[in-house]
Amino acid sequence: MTLKEKLYEKILEFRPRTEKLVKEHGDVVIDNVTIAQAIGGMRGVKSLVTDISYLDPEEGIRYRGYTLQEVFEKLPKPKGAQVPYVEGLFYLLLTGDMPNEEEVNDVVDEFSKRRIIPRYIYEVIDAFPCCSHPMTIFSTAILSMHRESFFTKKYTTGMSKKDHWDSMYEDSLNLLAKLPEIATYIYAKLYRDGNRIQSNPNLDFGGNFAFMMGKEKPYDDVARLHFIIHSDHESGNVSAHTGHLVASSLSDIYLSISAMVNGLAGPLHGLAAQGVLQWLQDLIERMGGEKVIPSEDEIKQFVW
Numbered sequence: 001m002t003l004k005e006k007l008y009e010k011i012l013e014f015r016p017r018t019e020k021l022v023k024e025h026g027d028v029v030i031d032n033v034t035i036a037q038a039i040g041g042m043r044g045v046k047s048l049v050t051d052i053s054y055l056d057p058e059e060g061i062r063y064r065g066y067t068l069q070e071v072f073e074k075l076p077k078p079k080g081a082q083v084p085y086v087e088g089l090f091y092l093l094l095t096g097d098m099p100n101e102e103e104v105n106d107v108v109d110e111f112s113k114r115r116i117i118p119r120y121i122y123e124v125i126d127a128f129p130c131c132s133h134p135m136t137i138f139s140t141a142i143l144s145m146h147r148e149s150f151f152t153k154k155y156t157t158g159m160s161k162k163d164h165w166d167s168m169y170e171d172s173l174n175l176l177a178k179l180p181e182i183a184t185y186i187y188a189k190l191y192r193d194g195n196r197i198q199s200n201p202n203l204d205f206g207g208n209f210a211f212m213m214g215k216e217k218p219y220d221d222v223a224r225l226h227f228i229i230h231s232d233h234e235s236g237n238v239s240a241h242t243g244h245l246v247a248s249s250l251s252d253i254y255l256s257i258s259a260m261v262n263g264l265a266g267p268l269h270g271l272a273a274q275g276v277l278q279w280l281q282d283l284i285e286r287m288g289g290e291k292v293i294p295s296e297d298e299i300k301q302f303v304w
Contacts, residue, residue: 002106003091003094003095003103003106003107003110004169006091006094006095006097007094007095007165007169008165008166010094010095010096011165014051015162030046030047031045031046031047033045047236048235048236048241048244050234050235051064051096052064052093052232052235053093053232053233053234053235054234055233055234055236061229061232061233061234063089063092063093063231063232064092064093064096065096066092066098068228068229071084071089071092071228072084072228074098075088075089075092075098075099075104076088076099076100076101076104078204078207078220081207081220081221081224082218082221083206083221083224083225083228084224084228085104085107085108085204085205085206085224086204086205086206086224086227086228086231087104087107087108087111087204087205088103088104088107089227089228089231090107090176090231091103091104091107093231093232108204108205110173110177111173111176111177111205112177112201113177114173114174114177114178115177115178115180115181115199115201116178117178117181117182117185118145118148120144121141121144121145121182122185124140124141124144125137125141125182125185125186125189126189128140128189130189130190132190133265134183134186134187134190135261135262135264135265135270135271136265137186137189137190138182138183138186138261139258139261139262139265140258141182141186142175142179142182142254142257142258142261143254143255143258145175145178145254146252146254146255148171148174148254149167149171149252149253149254150167150170150171150174151164151167151168151170151171151252151253152252153167154167155167155250164250168252168253171252171253171254172253175253175254175257177205180199180205180208180209180212181199181212183209184196184197184209184212184213187213192214196212197211197212197213197214198212199211199212200212203220204224205224205227206220206221206223206224206227207220207223207224209223209227210222210223237269238263238264238266238268238269239260239261239263239264239269239270240260241263242259242260242262242263243256243257243259243260246259246260283302286302287302
């Protein structure tokens with residue numbers, strides 16, 4: 001059974017549950033909201049439903065009930081790698097089932113077939129001034145691919161509400177498979193004088209991203225690790241919530257993800273990662289440069 005067939009099976013299983021919740025439990029109160037919560041960005045307010053992940057303040061994130069440690073142990077890994085395929089986690093997030101190696105390889109092949117980016121996307125990226133922030137370019141490139149949307153074309157010509165998932169699935173895979181190429185092309189434009197490294201169709205999602213970034217091993221595992229631990233966040237943070245909100249109007253995946261990226265670009269959300277890197281660079285400089293390895297006690301003292 002392919003990922004798409006498995007997903008459709010799961011969708012059919014879940015539809016009666018959703019209808020039953022609305023009909024039989026629609027008046028159940030989920031949460032109470034205080035003025036402080038409303039003013040403070042809805043922190044801690046339960047206001048949406050997700051079966052994909054749960055974020056515990058003590059334990060951390062769980063994907064489909066699995067802890068991160070369990071995810072790293074159970075998901076198939078590329079040969080010689082310490083971190084699993086990103087494609088395997090994608091399978092888990094969509095279906096709730098832990099995939100075997102054959103099922104993961106099918107998704108790897110599926111992504112590989114969808115990697116090619118339309119020529120006009122390169123032109124959109126090239127048109128940006130050299131001082132543009134990468135997230136601005138990234139969001140615009142994604143938005144520009146709206147013209148590729150199967151969902152929009154099918155919705156315009158008419159389709160059943162129960163068939164929305166099909167074209168949304170196709171758009172999602174098409175976009176996701178192209179993101180490493182888009183991101184690394186932007187990186188090459190801004191930080192490598194436009195010297196782009198062509199995609200390697202024989203590599204997985206994380207491995208190919210590392211390859212196009214021009215980074216040696218074990219950066220491929222670093223990339224896989226990064227994508228896995230950032231893949232879902234209970235749908236309540238700014239970017240994920242924005243994506244759900246925009247998609248609820250039946251905007252296609254390109255419009256929704258572009259909006260999501262705009263939320264992610266803020267300094268109180270994804271841009272904080274840039275602040276962390278700046279902090280680490282400052283740490284290295286204060287400790288005497290890259291060739292000096294401080295002791296654990298020195299690091300503890302610095303953090304304090």
